[in-house]
Each structure stands twice: as C-alpha cells, then as structure tokens.
Amino acid sequence: MVMLIWWKSRHKPLPGFLSMCFKWNFILRLLFQLFLFTLVLNVSCDELTTERNRIVQKDAQFDYTYNDEVNNDNQTIYAFNHTVSRNKTEGVRVWVNLLSENTKSPILFVVRQKQAVLSFQVPLILRGLYQRKYQYTQVGRTLCQPPTRAVSEMQYFYVDVSTLSSTGISYQLRVSRVESFTLQTEVKFSFTATPSQPQYFKYDFPDGVDSVIVKVNSQTNFPCSVMSIQDIQCPVYDLDNNVAFIGMYQTMTTTAAITVQRKEFPSNSFYVVVVVKTEDEACGGPLKYYPLLPDQLMDPGNRSKTLEVVVSPAIKPDVYIMGMLFCLGIFLSFYVLTFLMACVENKRRRGQTNPADMSPAETGMLLGKGLVTPSPYEYGSVADNGSSFSSEAITDSIASAEVHYGYMERSMESVGCSRRDSLSSVEEDDYDTLADIDSDKNIVRTKKYLCVSDLARKDKRILSKKYQIYFWNIATIAVFYALPVIQLVITYQTVVNVTGNQDICYYNFLCAHPLGALSSFNNILSNLGYVMLGLLFLLIVLHRDIAHNRALVRNDLAALECGIPKHFGLFYAMGTALMMEGLLSACYHVCPNYTNFQFDTSFMYMIAGLCMLKLYQKRHPDINASAYTAYACLAAVIFFSVLGVVFGKGNTVFWIVFSVIHILATLLLSTQLYYMGRWRLDSGVFRRVLNTVYTDCIRTCSGPMYIDRMVLLVMGNIVNWSLAAYGLIERPSDFASYLLAIAICNLLLYFAFYIIMKLRSGERIQCLALVCILFTAVVWGFALYFFFQGLSTWQKTPAESREHNRDCILLSFFDDHDIWHFLSSIAMFGSFLVLLTMDDDLDNVQRDKIYVF
Template sequence: MVLRSCWKSRHKNSGGPAPCWIRPGLVAVLCLCVIQIGCGSGAVGETKNVVQKDAEFDVTYNDTVTSENQTIYAFNHTVSRNKTEGVRVSVLSQLSESPILFVVRQKQAVLSFQVPLILRGLYQRKYPYNHVARTLCQPPTRAASETQYFFVDVSTLSTQGTNYQLRVSRVESFTLQTNKKFTFTASPSQPQYFKYVFPDGVDTVIVKVNSDMNFPCSVMSIQDIQCPVYDLDNNVAFIGMYQTMTKKGAITVQRKDFPSNSFYVVVVVKTEDEACGGPLRFYPLRPDELIDAGNRSKVLDVMVSPAINSEVYVMGMLFCLGIFLSFYLLTLLVACLENKRMSKKRELFQNPADMSPAETASLLGKNGDGKTPASPYEYGSFADNGSTLSSEAITDSATSTDNNYGYMERSLDSVGRSRQESLSSVEEDDYDTLDDIDSDKNIVRTKKYLCVSDLARKDKRVLSKKYQIYFWNIATIAVFYALPVIQLVITYQTVVNVTGNQDICYYNFLCAHPLGALSAFNNILSNLGYVLLGLLFLLIVLKRDIVHNRALVRNSLNALECGIPKHFGLFYAMGTALMMEGLLSACYHVCPNYTNFQFDTSFMYMIAGLCMLKLYQKRHPDINASAYTAYACLAMVIFFSVLGVVFGKGNAAFWIVFSVIHILATLLLSIQLYYMGRWRLDSGILRRMVYIVYTDCIRQCSGPMYIDRMVLLVMGNIVNWSLAAYGLIERPNDFASYLLAIAICNLLLYFAFYIIMKLRSGERIQCLALVYILFTAVVWGFALYFFFQGLSTWQKTPAESREHNRDCILLSFFDDHDIWHFLSSIAMFGSFLVLLTMDDDLDTVQRDKIYVF
C-alpha cells in the first residue's frame, strides 16, 4: 500500500499516465519510495528532524539522540599530497539495548559502527563496548593540496533519548618514521593503524611491534593503502599479512608487494586470549547473554627498520659455501699428507737395512722379545703405527718380493680360495649347508672370549652384498620420502603467501630473510652443510673402498685376514642419511610447525640407528641385523613419532602403551645382544627362562658368563627404563625430540662402552682418530648450546613462540638456529669420521687376536 501511494503521488504530479519509455524508471521511483520509508516520511506519518552542525577538530560534543532526530556533524580539513594526517573519531555512550548508529561519510569511503559495539569471540560469545574509537582511512590525493569534507551522521531507533560524546581529532605521528619508535594504546573497540612510506633506496623493511604486557592478546596486520581498513577483531584477517602476538610481533615487508610504495600497520586487540594461549572464559548461560570484557587496553610500541640489502645476502651465501668447502680443502690436504707418510713407510719396508733392529721390531709390531702377544688382553704394547703382526705375517711380508708398495701379501694358495672362485656368484645360504651348522654356531658364539675371526666366518662377498642393501634401501626411501615432503612444504608456503596468515609457520620473525617465495631463506641455506659434508663423507668412503678393493685384488694379507672386516655399505647409508637430513631439514624450515616436524627428525633417527649398527658391525659382522630388519624397526620409530605428535600431548593411554613397548623392546634387544642371537622366541621361552633362573640363581649362585656384555646391558636397561619412566610421568609435549633423545642416549652409551672396552683390551686410538674425537666433542658442545637457545617452539601458540624470537647474531643474516645447523652438520661429519677411523690401529692385527665386545 505504501509503495502504491508513492507511485500514485508521482503519477498524479506527472499530469497523466506515464508513457512507455518512462516506465523503465519504475525502479528508480521504487528506490526513492523505499528511501522515504526508511526516513520515516510518508510511511508512518512521522517526520524526523535532521540537524546539521559545522563541527571542529579536538572539540568534544555532548548531545542526545532519539528516533525523532538525526544529527549530522560536518568537518573539513586540508589534505596535502606530501603529508598525510590521520583523523580519528571517538565516541562514548552508555550501554543500552538500542544502539546508536554512527556513519562517517567521506569522499571515497563510508565507515559505520554502532555504540555499544558488540564483538564476538569464541563460541559466538558477545562482548559489548561503549567506548569506540576508529581512524578514518586516507586515500592518496593527486592534487598538491585540497580541502576534503566528511560528515558524521548520528541516529538511533530508540524512542528514549540517549546521551553520547563525540570527538574528532587529528592523529599525531600517523606516518611512521624509519628507526623511530612510536608508543600508543589500543583496545578491541579502539584499534590503531599507522601509515609507512618506503624511503628511497629501501626495498625491504621489518615492522616490529612490542609490548611489556603478555595479555590481552593482539593482532598486527600489514595492509595496502585502501579503503576500508579492516581494523576489527572480526575482519582484520580479511586482507594483507597478519599475526597474533603477546609481547613481540615482527613482519618483513617488501616494496614489490605494495604498488603504492606504502602500507598501513594495523594493531587490533582481540576480545579473547585463546589464540595467544590464554585462559578460556566461562561459557555464557544464555546464547544472547552479554559478557563483561573488562579492561583490555594494551600499551604497545611500533618501529619500522630497514631490512638487510642484497650485499648481506651475498655475504651470507659466500660464508656458508666457504665454511663447508674448506672441509674439502682440508680433506685433500690430509689425504696428501697421508699419502706422503705411506710413501715413506713403503720406502722403509723396501730398505730395511737402513733401520735399526729396534725400529724394525717397532714397525712390525713385535715385542722386545720378538714374540707377538696372543691374548686379546696382552697386546697392549702397540708400536707407533698401532700394528701387531704374527710371526707368519712378518715372514710373508719379508718373503714378498713382487710388492712394490710395501703391502703384506701372500699367494693365492695361502688365501685358501682361488680368485676364480671368489668371483663366482654365491648366496648367504651357501654357507649354512651342513647339518651341524647350528651346533657349530652355538659352540663358536657362546665361547667366553670371542675374537673377530669367530664372527667373520661368512663369505665376504655375501656380507658385502648384505650391507650394500643398506645403501640402496635408504636411497629408495629417500626418494619416496622426499618427493611428497617437498610438494607439501611448497603448498604450505603458497598458503602463507596467499592468505597472509603468519601464524601457520613458526619462524624466528626477527631474523627471517625472504628470498623469492621463501619466507626464511637463511634457515634453509644453513642446511647446506649437511648436504655438502654428507657428499664429502661419501667421497672419503669411496676412496677407502677403492683402496681396499685394490688390496683384495693384490691378495694383501692385511685386507684378507687382518683388522676389522671392511664393509662400507653402512658408511654409504650414513652419508646418504646425512645428505637427506639436510634436505628434509630445509623442507621443514620452509614452514616449520608441529604437523611437519617429523620431516626434520626422521633421518636423525636413521642416523642414530645406522651409527649403532655400524658400531656393532665392527666386531660382529656375521650377526649384524639385515637392512630389512633395521629399516623396519626405524619405520616403527618414525610411526610412533607421528603418533606422539598427534596424540601424545597429555594422553595417558598413549604414554602407557609406548612405555610398555619401549621396555619390552629394550629387554628383547638385551637378550639378543647377550646371547649373540643364539636364542629363540617361541612357546618354550618361559620354560627356558625359569630353568636358567633355577640353575644359575637358585641351585648355584653363579655370575654371568659374559661380564662385559652384562655391564653394558644393565646400564642400557637402567637408562632406557629411566627414560620410559620420565616420559610416563612428565609426558613432554615435544614427543619427537623425546624419541630422538632416547636414540642419542643409547648411541652415546654404546660408543662410550666401545671406547672403554677398546682401551681395556690393550688397543689404542691413533692420533688422527683421537683428534677427530676431541674435535667432534667440542663442536657438539657448542652446537647443543645454540640448539637450546629456543628461538621458536611449535609446542606453544604462534604468539607465545614469537616471545622467544631474537635478532640475527652472525653477519646480520644467521640466527642461533642457523649456527646450530652449521655446527651440528660439522659434528655429525666428525662423528662419522670417528667411526670410520677409530679402528685403524687394527689394520695389521690378525682377526684371531682382535677381541669381540
């Protein structure tokens, strides 16, 4: 009816029916009628009084508004192209069920808000604010100077008069200055934002917002210069880059992302603190219940500083390359010195007449009486080169006339197998063909004192193939593991760049230098050491492998029957794992967070497991685990790592199950190591256990037959049971690091046992290996210091993680975690060299005189 009356009045005033060509204007007439209805004119017979006032800045207007009157405040100010002034509208009113609507009309924008302002939090809880202050956006002007007008309309539908206070003022320091700190106060209903213009010659800046207050939680945002500005809790994440913060916040901004060469720094205080790790407020009793927000004002300061330039990037990359390429040069130098020393040694072998008898005896590893020690505990008097030979070996060396290099060789007949036979294909099952092979194994492996020759009886070609599988398996694993990881982190980085959500990735934002699409290039670059040093280790192993194979071709006695059996498959696997650790760590640091942390630790488990297997293989080459069994166990470890990250946080059931599995695995491994694999897990295991306890503990109290192994296993069980109890009681949030700590503790325990037993057996550590050990220990100490600095942590919220952020400390490019990458890669490389060289003193000792432990 109202629309019909509006149309009739328009039709009557027109003097007759509207022609056809006018009828399309029906839409415009209807819109005009709707406007009249909205204003209360003609619809309900009421007339609203509209009063317009010329207003001034920095004047407080106290007034009353009802549904019958509307007030418009007219302001004008001069805008200069070279100077931007902020304008802030502040309104204070009493809390009322009928809000007052404030509409600010500008030349290029309209801003509207109600008082009390209702902001929603988690679970749609509502928080009213009666004091609202908003900054008007200032679009750029083309003229050198112009006068702009804007109007503040005040209206309400309440029939009762509502008092309010209105004040419009200019914002001091609206444009931020480079390297100049500015302090301000913000609240959920009184957000703040400021403008920054890139100065000439500066392409990248870091915006830092700090506060002495943890809470209330706040959000800092970087937005382009446009209207409207999204400066409320419910819309600040719509555009630009943003991140939550408690005490610290930092965002790196590049000029290329802002065509206007300027941007807004927006700071909004959130209505609730859950996003920053704060407590969750009580749930309202009724859905429409308003919750008192209390005082949520926060004092903050903002400062914009220029980021590093391209020269610092170049210096950082050259430094990283220089550090690790120097290891290649150092390795080449050591190889040259070693070759020179070996050349002199060959000359001494070829000219024994130039040596005194004492020097000859010392070089050949003989004691003063000309005898060679026979017991593993009796050959402690090692010569300078750490060699001990039997009289047969010395005789073979002395009678060898066709050896131009001084290597001790013997004929094909003395080797016991023809060259043609050794080249034939052989399988591991070919060895176990006798019916009494199991009893033979029991006799050999259960002796009280074992020598390496007892556990190196299998054909070397079979074992070589067996251990090469380690390398090929880990290479296959690396390919199938790395490809989806790379795809995933590229997706993560794309999401961060598109959405602008800086809470997805846990960077050290105070030292995160972008390059291209990457947000923290320095954290990725510092992983280069793992790749380069892993490759260098593979080259060193390859060189040793070639030298050993050449010695086998010459039928060298040292290569065939002396020293620890040379199997390089595990070393190749270790080098490959080190390279993959660098690649996956770099992938993790593309966007570090709790969902992809296992990328950074998976190959750390691999490295720890391979190192323990290599230590065990040195003295037990015949009974070491196969590649399939080893990688299956490591796969279970990684599987539990993922479960721990997803379900382990505070889940008692998960920790109980894991602790039980951990203890059972420790016991089973202890039995396997103690009996050298000569036990069976079947239905009669309990009966045999009871029988052993009865005969060895009850019937007669006899000590363990293998004292050394028992000491190691008791210590290992104490350590692992303690770690299991710690995990069950404390339930650490970082389950992946807890699992890695278990692996490292076991590795260090076994390595310490190996060194102690090696020295206790009369063996010694050569000078070069000793240097590696001391160097590696020192580097590990410094590396762990930087690791525990904790620049970020995904165990907490992103805002809490940023509280640990720190500035760069090396070349203004690398932070503490980057130095951890440098030092840990060097320390791992040194650890590998220790495993490679620690038994070089046994290269001329017959295997039946090398003790097994």
C-alpha cells in the same frame, strides 16, 4: 462516453439530455482530479515538514566533545572539513562514548567521506570463541585517508548519527587529528588500543630502502593482540572479526615482527594495524566459561593494552651475498683440508715398501710388529674374585698364541687359495642351512673368549652385498620420502603467501630474511652443510673402498686376514642419511610447525640407528641385522614419533603403551645381544628363562659368563628404564625430541663402551682418530648450546613462540638456530670420521688377535 465522442465527431448536435450529461461528466472529472492533486500535495508537504524536523546538520570542529541526544524522531549530521596535502598524511579519529544505559536499540554512526564510508554501532557487539558476545560502549575508529593527487585539497566528511529507539539516547562525539600518524624509520611510537578502539598508522618507504621489518612490542602478555600489514586502501580492516581478511597478520603477546618488502606495495606505503582481541585463547590464554544463554552478553573487562611500534630497515642484498659466501666458504674449506690430507697420506705411503712386493716371511715379520699382546681384560676373562686369572684362561691364552704363531707362518699360496674360495659363487644362506655349520655357530658364539675371526666366517663378497643393501634401501627411501615432502612445503609456503596468515609457520621473525617466495631463506641456507659434508664423507668412503678393493685384487695379506673386516655399505648409508637430513631439514624450515616436524627428525633417527649398527658391525660382521630388519625398526620409531606428536600431548593411554613397548623392546634387544643372536623368541622362551634363572641364580649362584656384555646391557637398561619412567611421569610435550634423546643416549652409551673396551683390550687410538674425537666432542658441546637457545617452539601457540624470538647474531644474517645447523653438521661429519678411522690401528693386526666386545 465513446458514443458521445463519436457523435461529436460527426458534427451533429446532441440531444438535449445527452448534452447535459456530457457537461456534468466533464465537471465531475475535473473536480475529482483536483481533489486527488490536493491530497497528494498535502501528504508531500507533511513528509517534507517531518523530514525537516528529523534532520539537523551542524558545522562541527575538531577536538571538541559534543554531548547530544538522539532518538527515532531526529537525526544529527556533523559536517567537518580539513585540508589534505599530498606531501603530508594527517590521520583523523572518531571517538564515541555512550552515556545512556540499558539501551535496547543501538546508535548507528555513519562516516561519509570522499572515497569511503565507515559505519559502526554503539554499543559495539564483538564475538569471540563459540560465538560469545561482548558489548563495548566506547568506540574509537581511525578514518581511512586515501592519497590525493593535488598538492593541497579541501576535503569534507560527515558523521551521521541516528537510532530507532523511541526514547532519547545520550552520547558523546569527538573528532580529532592523530598526531604522528605517519611512522618514521627507527623512531619508536607508543600507543594504547582496546578491542573497540583499534589503532593503525601509515609508513612510507624512504628512498633507498626496499625492505623493512615492523616490530610491535608490549610489556604485558595479555590481552592477546593482532598485528596486521595492509595496503593503502579503503576500508581498513581494523576489527577482531575482519582484520584477517587482507594483508599479512600475526597474533602477539609481547612481540610481533613482520618483514615488508617495497615490491609488495605499489603505493610505496602501507598501514600498520594493531587490534586487541576480545579473548586470549589464540595466544594461549585461559578459556572462559561458556554462557548458559545463547544471547547472554559477556563482560569484556579491562582489555586495554599499551604497545610500542618501530620500523627498521631490513638487511641489504650485500648481506645476502656475504651470508651465502660465508656458508660456502666454511664447508668448502673441509674439502680443501681433506684433499691436502689425502695428498700427504699418499706421499707417505709412496715412501713405504709395498707389502705386495715382499716375501711371505717379510710380510709375517711386518705383521708381527703389529700384533697385540693378549690383554688380561680380554672378553669374559676376569675371574670371580676380580684379582687373579683362572688356569683355564691362561691355558686358552697359550693355545691362542700357538694358533696365532702357526697362522703367521702360513704361506702366501694358502692365502691366495682362501681368497679364491671366498670369491666363489656361494650364498649367505649356504652357511645357515648346513647342520654342522649351525652347530659350529652355537659353539663359537658361546665361547668365553671371542675374536673377530670367530664372527667373520661368512663369505666376504656375500657380506659386502648384504651391507650394500643398506645404501640402496636408504636411497630408495630418500626419493620416495623427499618428493611428497617438497610438494607439501611448497603448498605450505604458497598458503602463507596467499592468505598472509603468518601464524602458520613458526619462524624466528626477528631474523627471518625472505628471498623470493621463501619467508626465511637464512634458515634454509644454513642446512647446506649437511649436504656438502655428507657428500664429502661419501667421497672419503669411496676412496677407501677403492683402495681396499685394489688391495684385495693384489692379494694383500693385510687386507685379506688383518684388521676389522672392511664393509662400506653402512658408511654409504650414513653419508646418504646426512645429505637427506640437510634436505629435509631445509624443507621443514620452509614452514616449521608441529604438523611437519617429523621431516626434520626422521633421518636423525636413521643416523643414530645406522651409527649403532656400524659400531656393532665392526666386531660382529656375521651377525649384524639385515637392512630390511633395521629399516623396519626405524620405520616403527618414526611411526611412534608421528603418533606422539599428534596424540601424545596429555594422553595417558598413549604414554603407558609407549613406555611398555619401550621397556619390552629394550629387554628383547638386550637378550639378543647378550646371546649373540643364538636366542629364539618362541613358545618355550618362558621355560628357558625360568631354567636359566633357577640354574645360574638360585642353584649355583654363578655370575654372568659374559661380564663385559652384561655391564653394557645393565647400563643400557638402567638408562632406557629411566627415560621410560621420565616420559611416563613428565609426559614432555615435544615427543619427537624426547624420542630422539632416547636414540642419542643409547648411541653415546654404546660409543663410550666401545672406546673403553678398545682401550682395555690393549688397543690404541691413532692420532687422526684421536684428533677427530676431541674435535667432534668440542663442536658437539658448542652445537648443543646453540640448540637449547629455543628461538621458537611449536609446542606453544604462535604468539607465545614469538616471545622467544631474538635478533641475528652472525653477519646480521644468521641466528642461533642457523649456527646450530652449521655446528651440528660439522659434528656429525666428525662423528662419522671417528667411526671410519677409530680402528685404523688394527689394520695390520690379525683378526684372531682382535677381541670382540
């Protein structure tokens, strides 16, 4: 061919044979091209004809039910049009019902809109837990309605129906307008939803409203549902498997509530989406059986749920200001009252004669007026018959009175020498390492009649430093405990704000007022009382500490040799613990849940333990536990609290181990208290126990030597054994509260014993202490009432917890739990004042006339 073209280009005639070949080649090529063109044209025409046979477009209308059939040879397109107004949002809903049964191929519905495409298949397959599949033949979906800029605009949308099934599938199609698609403020609207027919509605913020609370209620607990708040955008995530993709959401049984702020939605509007879940496990419902075959379809059952939605305006900024001022006003009033009482007390003291300016004889006369007549109920003095006193007791009383009389006649000079000796450079261990002192310990502490002077023999300066360790240790613990807690709760709050998953935190959503990044500011603010009253208590203790040190400097006889020994280290620790309780409780309420509940209770355990130690220290200053031992025991309690929260629910082994440890610890502590620390746990303990039982119970059948101590310890063991049995049998789900109840019961028991023994010993309670006791008891009663209201509980699922949510009851800002914070902080402060002032009546009584119990 190339040669022919070249020959032609030379303008030379071709030979006859070659010229003929060239002509036939041209003709053959032309015929071949015509054949190819015809073939392609025929195929294209066939395809166009086939396409025209498959696609059928209908001009459809609203609120009309179409009964049609579809297979792989035809496709139906329904064309709709409607007018969209900028000032009115109109919802459009597509409803499909599958009439054919046992279809192998589903029908695909595709809704094409101006700015969105919605597609779904019928039957609709939704997956639940463990990938279990549920089939729904009725599907209803609401079309997304993007906003329009025009005043009025005609919009078109198309519903395409197709399938790959070779056999015809019958279906019903209905497109209708949704009445009341836009929610109105304070207007309730009822609707019905199922897993395959979710519902959502639009809400526009009215002028002047910056925050609203969306409430969804139902009369039935199940089926489980999800309420979601989403921005106005397409697509809308309204199925169980995608509703958590955007926005804020929470599961619900009967109640759900979400506070929405205008600043979070630039369009000044949002969607309220309600989806019914395929299963109820997320709401604490029963777990269905697992299918034997992985592709087996589960029966969805009747999962229709009727709900009611209402949108109400949230509180205004003025309510926030009133709530903060109210909170500050309550606790600042305690500062003002304390200041006024201090002024009155200083004025009263100035009118009295200064004891430092009196002669020793006059000081002795002043002390003599404060002496307490020996009581027949002194420690261990009750005779066996319970009606008379032994001669030994009378003799000891007379001897004690003679000693007291001689003690009163000591000169001021001898007191000064004693003071100088006590301030000498000695260590606490100097007493313990001397054999004679150790022997004297055994003699003194096993006496039948013990006075505070018998257990206040160690150097005052050394004891003061020993008890100051309580304060420094708890301050160190507070710093290292609080920093990671604050970091963790900030992370929790960030996760909630970013993911929108409001099931993470257990708020009272009907009274949760957000401020900034905080979801429930009111629950955090109400903890301010713990901090302010804890600081006030520290200031009161500091004032007493300074006054006591000044009295020691001027060699005041009352400060040196009278009253309960003044050691303020435990008081400082108690005030610090109260402040930390407020801080950690606030951190817990940033996002309350079962993983961080120990933040709210850790320092409650410490407060209860420190109060019991302070009560014991009052009459036993020399033999009280060291700070290291006390905090180690409290750390063990917190450790068990964490284990109980994580592993305690329904774990039989854990409860058995804990109950055994609880009972053994009670027995060991009882033995230690009964023998005043003169009891050792070593290899010979069992032999000594058997000897004691044989000697005292079998051979002589004698009663206990220390009756009052025995009564207390028997009651304590009964209470603790009962609590251990209750825990082992009932296994309460809230282990942290159960452990706190054990601590509080023991504290109340010991406090009641202290008050009773104080009155039996002939002592009296001054007016200030009595007022504090009565006031504190009343406040504790009201506080516990609000505590047991139970507005939320992390022992249940978040949906079940919201069933207990209630509206605010104070200033439209604080709920029942906030009032518990107010009252409990005041009650704890009052309890601390009781411990501080309860023995003020003994300030002018010599220590060898103050009985130990």
